[in-house]
Structure formats: C-alpha cells, structure tokens
Amino acid sequence: MSDLAIEAHGLCRDFGAFRAVERVSFTVAAGEIFGYLGANGAGKSTTIRMLCGLLAPTAGTAHVAGFDVGREPEAVKSSIGYMSQKFSLYLDLPVRDNLDFFGGAYGLFGRSLASRMAEAVAECGLSGLADRITGTLSGGVRQRLALACAILHRPRVLFLDEPTACVDPLARRLFWRVIRKLAGEGTTIFVTTHYLDEAEHCGRIGLMAAGRLIALDTPAALKRTYVPGRVLLARGRQLALAASALRGQAGITAIEPFGAGLHLQVDAAQWDEARLTRALLDAGAREVSVEAGEPSLEDVFLAALGRAEQAA
Amino acid sequence: MSARPWRFLRRVAAMSAKEVVHIRRDPRTLYIALAMPVIMLILLGFGFSFDVDHIPLCIADGDHSAAARELGRAIFGSQDFAAVDGDSVAAAETALRRGQAMAALVIPAGFERNLAPGRQSPVELLVDGSDGNLARHILGKVEAIVRTVSLRRAGGALSPPLSVKVYTLWNPAGRSPLFMVPGLVAFLLAIAAVLLTALTVAGEWERGSMEQLFASPIGRLEIVLGKLLPYLALGMVQLLLVITMGSTVFDVPIRGSLPLIFLAGLFFLSGMLGQGLFISVVARNQLVATQAGALSSLVPALILSGMLVPIENMPRILQAITIVVPARYLVHALRTLMLKGGGFSVIALDLGAMLAFTVAILALATLRFKRRLA
Numbered sequence: 001m002s003d004l005a006i007e008a009h010g011l012c013r014d015f016g017a018f019r020a021v022e023r024v025s026f027t028v029a030a031g032e033i034f035g036y037l038g039a040n041g042a043g044k045s046t047t048i049r050m051l052c053g054l055l056a057p058t059a060g061t062a063h064v065a066g067f068d069v070g071r072e073p074e075a076v077k078s079s080i081g082y083m084s085q086k087f088s089l090y091l092d093l094p095v096r097d098n099l100d101f102f103g104g105a106y107g108l109f110g111r112s113l114a115s116r117m118a119e120a121v122a123e124c125g126l127s128g129l130a131d132r133i134t135g136t137l138s139g140g141v142r143q144r145l146a147l148a149c150a151i152l153h154r155p156r157v158l159f160l161d162e163p164t165a166c167v168d169p170l171a172r173r174l175f176w177r178v179i180r181k182l183a184g185e186g187t188t189i190f191v192t193t194h195y196l197d198e199a200e201h202c203g204r205i206g207l208m209a210a211g212r213l214i215a216l217d218t219p220a221a222l223k224r225t226y227v228p229g230r231v232l233l234a235r236g237r238q239l240a241l242a243a244s245a246l247r248g249q250a251g252i253t254a255i256e257p258f259g260a261g262l263h264l265q266v267d268a269a270q271w272d273e274a275r276l277t278r279a280l281l282d283a284g285a286r287e288v289s290v291e292a293g294e295p296s297l298e299d300v301f302l303a304a305l306g307r308a309e310q311a312a
Numbered sequence: 313m314s315a316r317p318w319r320f321l322r323r324v325a326a327m328s329a330k331e332v333v334h335i336r337r338d339p340r341t342l343y344i345a346l347a348m349p350v351i352m353l354i355l356l357g358f359g360f361s362f363d364v365d366h367i368p369l370c371i372a373d374g375d376h377s378a379a380a381r382e383l384g385r386a387i388f389g390s391q392d393f394a395a396v397d398g399d400s401v402a403a404a405e406t407a408l409r410r411g412q413a414m415a416a417l418v419i420p421a422g423f424e425r426n427l428a429p430g431r432q433s434p435v436e437l438l439v440d441g442s443d444g445n446l447a448r449h450i451l452g453k454v455e456a457i458v459r460t461v462s463l464r465r466a467g468g469a470l471s472p473p474l475s476v477k478v479y480t481l482w483n484p485a486g487r488s489p490l491f492m493v494p495g496l497v498a499f500l501l502a503i504a505a506v507l508l509t510a511l512t513v514a515g516e517w518e519r520g521s522m523e524q525l526f527a528s529p530i531g532r533l534e535i536v537l538g539k540l541l542p543y544l545a546l547g548m549v550q551l552l553l554v555i556t557m558g559s560t561v562f563d564v565p566i567r568g569s570l571p572l573i574f575l576a577g578l579f580f581l582s583g584m585l586g587q588g589l590f591i592s593v594v595a596r597n598q599l600v601a602t603q604a605g606a607l608s609s610l611v612p613a614l615i616l617s618g619m620l621v622p623i624e625n626m627p628r629i630l631q632a633i634t635i636v637v638p639a640r641y642l643v644h645a646l647r648t649l650m651l652k653g654g655g656f657s658v659i660a661l662d663l664g665a666m667l668a669f670t671v672a673i674l675a676l677a678t679l680r681f682k683r684r685l686a
Contacts, residue, residue: 053527077528082528084520084523084524086520087520088519088523088524089521090334091519092334092338093333097333101326102528103326104322104323105529109326
C-alpha cells in the first residue's frame with residue numbers, strides 16, 4: 001500500500017433514522033497529526049469508532065494502516081492504539097497493573113512487555129508512579145496513563161477521542177508535547193477535539209458539522225480560504241453602537257465582539273487601520289485604537305459553518 | 313500457525329491476571345465468594361431442619377385409669393412430645409387455641425373398660441392444622457405410638473398377620489442436614505458464582521473499559537474465558553469450604569469419591585459462571601445484572617433442584633423445566649456421592665447434563681457478546 005495511514009471513502013453511519021455521519025472522505029498520511037474538529041454530536045466519535053473497527057459503516061469504506069476496517073477489523077485493531085472519550089482505565093488497579101493488562105491484551109509479555117512499559121512510562125512522564133492506585137491520580141496523569149496504555153504495542157496509527165477533555169491547561173500542554181513527539185517518530189495521530197486552540201498543533205484539520213466534513217486543510221490554508229481578508233482588532237469605548245453602523249458597509253465581511261473589543265474581517269484593499277479608526281470615531285465610538293490581528297481557527301470554524309449552512 | 317493458540321492463551325492469561333488483581337483489591341468479592349456461603353450454610357443448615365421434637369401436647373384424661381397413664385407415658389417417653397397442662401377437653405381446646413399446645417389427646421371415660429378383647433376403644437386426637445407439615449408429622453408419630461401400645465396390650469395373641477420391618481438406608485436417623493447440606497451446597501455455589509460473573513462483565517460496560525477492550529485485538533472468547541477462570545478457581549475453594557463445613561459441623565458423611573465430588577462441582581460452577589456471564593453480556597448494567605443474577609440462580613436452585621421438594625412431586629410442567637436446571641443434577645450427584653457412595657457410573661448422567669449446560673450457556677454468552685458497539 002501507499003504511505004497513507006488512513007483512507008476513508010464515503011463513510012456513512014446511521015443510528016436508526018438518524019444519520020450520524022454523512023459521506024465522509026479523507027486521507028491521512030503516515031506520521032501526520034490529523035485534527036478532527038466539531039461540536040458535540042457532530043459525528044466525530046462515530047467516525048473514530050468506525051475507523052477503529054468498533055462500529056460497522058452503514059456505507060462507504062475505510063482503510064487503516066492498509067487494512068479494511070469493515071472486512072479486517074482484527075488486523076486493524078492490532079495496528080492501532082485507541083483512547084476512548086470516556087476515561088476507561090481500571091481505577092482500582094495500580095498504574096503498573098493497568099499497563100500490564102493492556103500490554104497483555106495486545107499480546108506483549110515477558111521481557112518485551114517490560115521494556116515497552118519502561119519506554120511508555122518514560123515517554124508519557126509517568127516515572128515513579130507505577131505503584132500508585134490509578135484512581136488517586138489527577139486527571140492529567142490518568143490521561144497520560146491512558147495514552148501510555150494505548151502506545152505500548154507501538155501502534156502505527158493512534159486514535160485519540162477528545163483526549164484532553166476535563167484536563168487542566170498545563171496537563172494539556174504536557175499531553176500535546178508527548179503527541180508531537182510520537183508523531184515525530186512516525187506515528188500517525190488522529191485526534192478529535194473541540195478545543196480550537198489545540199487544533200493549531202495539527203498538521204491538517206477536518207471540520208465536522210451535523211455529520212458532514214465541511215472543511216479540510218492545514219490550519220494556515222483554512223484561514224486563507226475562510227478568512228480571506230485581513231483581521232483587525234478594534235478597542236475603545238462605545239464600540240457596540242459603532243459596530244452596528246459599520247455592519248453592511250462594503251469591504252467588511254464580519255464583525256464579532258471579541259472580549260471588550262471588536263474582531264473585524266475586512267478587505268485589505270479597502271480598509272486599513274487608519275480608515276477603520278476614522279469610521280468608528282465617526283460612528284460615535286471614543287478612544288479608538290485599531291491593530292492588525294491574526295485570524296483564529298474560531299473565525300475559520302464560524303465562517304465554514306456559515307458557508308455550509310448557506311449551501312444546505 | 314502455532315503462534316495463534318499461543319497468543320490466544322496469552323490474552324486469556326492477561327485477562328485472568330487482571331481479574332485476580334481486581335478480586336484481591338476488592339474484599340467484597342472475597343466476601344461473596346467465601347464468607348457468604350459459609351455463613352449461609354450455617355444459618356440454613358440449622359434453619360432448614362425438618363426434625364421436630366418436643367412438640368407441646370396435652371392429654372385430657374377423662375378416664376384416670378392405669379391404661380390411660382400407660383398411653384401417656386408412651387407418648388411423653390419419647391423426645392417427640394412435651395407435656396402441656398390441659399386436663400379437661402375444654403382446657404385442651406384453650407391450650408390449642410392459644411398455641412400453647414400443638415396437639416391434644418382426649419382419652420374418654422371408659423377407655424380402659426373398652427380395651428377388653430373384641431371391643432374398640434377410641435381416643436381422640438386434636439391437631440393444630442395451621443402448619444400442615446407439622447400436623448402430618450404429629451399424626452404419624454401419635455398413631456405409631458398408639459399402635460405400639462395397643463399391640464402390647466393385645467399381648468401378641470392377636471399379632472397382625474402382616475408386618476413391615478423398615479430399614480432406612482443412608483440416613484437411618486432421618487436427619488435433615490444429611491439431605492439438606494448437599495442441596496445447600498448447590499444453592500450456595502449457584503448464587504455466588506452467578507453473582508460474581510454477572511457483576512464483572514457489566515462492570516466493564518459501565519466503566520467504559522469494554523470499548524477499550526473491543527478496540528484491542530483481545531477476542532470475545534478470550535474475554536469470556538479470562539473472566540471465567542479466576543472465578544472458577546475461587547468457586548472451587550468455596551466448594552472445598554462448604555464441603556468441609558458440611559462434614560465437620562453437620563456430620564454429613566462423604567461415602568463416595570472426593571475427586572468425583574469436585575468434578576461435579578467443577579462442571580456445575582462452570583455452568584453457573586457461564587450463566588452469570590450471559591446475564592452480564594445481555595444486561596450491560598451492574599444493577600440489572602445483580603437482580604437477574606440473583607433471581608435466576610436462587611429460584612431454580614431452591615425450588616427446582618429437588619433440594620426442598622422432591623422433583624417427582626412437582627407438576628409435570630415444572631418437572632420438565634428442571635431438566636435444564638443444572639442445580640438438579642448437582643443436588644442428585646452430591647446426595648449420591650456423599651450419602652450413598654458409588655462411583656462414576658452413578659453420576660455419569662448428572663455430569664453429562666451439567667457439561668452440556670455449561671457448553672451451551674458459554675456458547676450463547678460468547679455469541680451474544682457483540683464485539684462492536686451499538
């Protein structure tokens with residue numbers, strides 16, 4: 001096969017009359033970090049479960065690590081690691097026994113299991129915790145233990161379903177450090193999240209809404225496509241009133257409140273900092289300052305959603 | 313090719329090892345498996361006794377004769393009855409109504425006179441019929457005593473032409489524990505085994521770890537066997553405990569082969585563990601699994617096993633149902649092996665039936681166990 005780690009063609013999944021995933025197609029290259037974004041209920045977990053051989057697709061096909069998920073789910077399961085959304089380690093067991101068990105489930109034993117355990121423990125920053133009861137660990141540490149359990153058998157593809165839900169920012173940063181390192185060593189990462197800031201870590205991003213994949217590209221390309229103009233940040237007083245006066249003027253694509261200020265998408269040919277400052281002052285705002293901003297993935301997500309809704 | 317069974321065993325071993333750690337870390341499991349059966353055996357072994365003695369009985373003697381006193385001595389001479397005051401018919405009735413006496417024997421005036429040869433001299437027995445079993449028991453005992461006394465009075469001259477000499481084999485004293493303990497063993501093993509496994513698979517569903525297991529190469533038969541084996545070992549320890557208790561505390565003999573007893577226990581336990589797994593696989597929820605597990609093990613083992621009520625006495629339809637109740641075969645096998653002795657051939661049918669149940673229920677559990685979600 002090619003060096004594609006994941007290939008999905010027209011994947012669909014129905015639950016009764018409800019179509020959770022609607023004709024989703026994409027490919028993920030080996031060693032890539034692929035982010036799968038979407039609101040709760042958008043079909044992220046359903047997609048991941050189909051790719052892991054946990055749910056049979058209603059229609060369409062998918063290959064993971066070269067194996068057909070519908071026809072060779074066992075071969076798929078041996079070559080992937082999976083961290084489910086629900087925290088699913090055995091909380092009554094010590095760290096060591098959890099690792100032991102998942103290693104055994106993947107057929108590791110004896111010396112190879114011991115050496116893989118040592119590696120995974122070091123990689124995931126769990127040194128010195130082997131005898132701790134899992135239930136007494138913090139959320140972030142448990143998450144890294146779940147990750148360690150999922151990478152014991154050196155999977156070629158690692159599926160992470162909302163791995164950092166309910167984990168504090170520092171723990172999230174630690175977690176992502178491990179993920180980037182694994183990807184650097186050649187593991188393909190497929191990760192779902194609804195933290196848009198996390199998606200910046202991903203090589204490419206797929207955006208899910210209502211079961212459809214509505215956008216797919218690198219973060220930078222997505223920003224260029226969906227936020228084509230410049231982003232200007234305005235601060236000042238009585239901005240809200242001024243904003244409604246600016247709405248609908250030529251060259252202004254979007255105005256969103258952003259903290260105490262305004263977040264504007266503008267056509268660079270028509271608008272710059274000086275013109276926007278003047279326009280806001282004319283519209284009644286005071287003490288206005290405008291600076292250039294970076295489009296965020298939130299802008300992209302909202303723009304993509306808007307376009308998808310228009311198309312529908 | 314040879315790597316396949318090897319990997320299979322590895323994964324079963326990993327599953328079992330994990331269960332063993334769970335068991336070691338959860339004292340409740342050990343309590344259900346080991347302490348509960350011992351406590352229940354003691355409670356039920358003494359409680360489920362059909363041996364009644366010192367039944368309160370009063371004699372309303374209207375005759376005050378030597379013969380009446382002789383009958384009284386014969387009745388209270390045994391351990392079966394204890395005397396209660398009630399000198400007149402009216403007093404006896406009051407004693408019965410108040411529950412102070414379970415029975416009253418009324419000896420009418422002229423009792424001795426009527427004992428002359430060729431005449432009949434009736435006495436009257438009033439029995440509290442509200443406890444049917446006890447009433448029947450009293451009736452039998454009093455009748456037997458009265459018959460003995462009347463034979464003695466007849467002086468052998470009129471000895472009846474037919475007589476039955478009864479030898480009760482295996483349990484000559486008719487002690488309840490002797491036939492209750494083997495039944496209780498089946499009952500206790502059934503409850504503990506079904507409950508333990510019913511909880512374990514449902515627990516994985518509730519915890520969410522089942523999804524994690526399904527995403528790994530571990531197969532459903534591997535999960536089922538891996539879960540079963542540690543509890544089977546625990547069940548065998550439990551069997552050893554209750555058998556030891558039965559023979560030491562209740563003096564139940566073990567006349568047959570001990571290894572055969574354990575073989576029968578092994579087959580039965582496997583079936584019960586399989587039943588628990590099946591429930592657990594279907595229920596996916598510990599609460600439902602516990603309820604269904606307790607009900608489906610307790611009721612058949614208690615009522616349909618022949619432990620309390622002989623299967624031959626049941627309505628046809630219930631008799632037919634008992635054919636698929638493994639407890640029935642274990643109760644029969646244990647009663648045979650413990651009380652009567654005998655070898656493999658006597659319990660071969662029981663072993664075969666239990667094995668068939670085990671294979672069927674494990675197959676069913678494995679098949680129903682979908683390795684996919686939803």
